[in-house]
Amino acid sequence: MTPHSGEVTLDYLWMLRPKAQLSSVLEITPQWLEARGIKGLLLDLDNTLVPYKFKGEPPEELIAWVKSLEAAGIRVFLVSNARRKRLKAWSAKLGVEGIGLAGKPWFGIRKGLKQLGLPPSQVAMVGDQVFTDVLGGNLAGAYTILVTPISQNELDYTRLVRRLERLILKL
Numbered sequence: 381m382t383p384h385s386g387e388v389t390l391d392y393l394w395m396l397r398p399k400a401q402l403s404s405v406l407e408i409t410p411q412w413l414e415a416r417g418i419k420g421l422l423l424d425l426d427n428t429l430v431p432y433k434f435k436g437e438p439p440e441e442l443i444a445w446v447k448s449l450e451a452a453g454i455r456v457f458l459v460s461n462a463r464r465k466r467l468k469a470w471s472a473k474l475g476v477e478g479i480g481l482a483g484k485p486w487f488g489i490r491k492g493l494k495q496l497g498l499p500p501s502q503v504a505m506v507g508d509q510v511f512t513d514v515l516g517g518n519l520a521g522a523y524t525i526l527v528t529p530i531s532q533n534e535l536d537y538t539r540l541v542r543r544l545e546r547l548i549l550k551l
């Protein structure tokens with residue numbers, strides 16, 4: 381079938397589409413990953429694991445989740461656009477290595493893949509934003525998981541991006 385002349389093609393939208401959408405990272409279990417051939421996770425920090433700007437202690441469920449993944453042999457690494465200082469603090473609290481100012485969607489994910497030492501086909505990028513986490517993960521050839529953002533306490537810019545994301549996901 382040939383497209384009608386002048387028809388707008390939406391073929392590029394695959395880049396912005398997550399392979400899976402979940403309400404929380406806690407839904408990602410070793411069994412869920414095994415069923416999809418995933419052996420490593422690249423994790424966004426803000427609004428994926430903890431609320432944006434949150435500086436307190438991580439909830440016990442989150443620590444237990446990280447430990448359950450590691451016990452099952454799943455490799456995890458943080459890839460965040462947050463400042464390096466914030467990333468470092470959360471890396472210590474969660475016991476997970478990572479990089480800040482990662483430059484998602486363009487640079488950080490490839491660095492993360494290198495750290496995991498796994499091919500992109502065995503890695504999932506997990507995050508709450510389509511234009512950084514999902515786009516970056518898809519461009520790198522990884523599986524992509526979009527989670528519901530934890531906090532509504534966000535910058536105006538992010539609010540604008542959310543509106544665009546809702547539009548994209550409806551297409």
Ligand SMILES: [Mg+2]
Nearest residue numbers: 424426427508
């Ligand atoms: Mg985020």
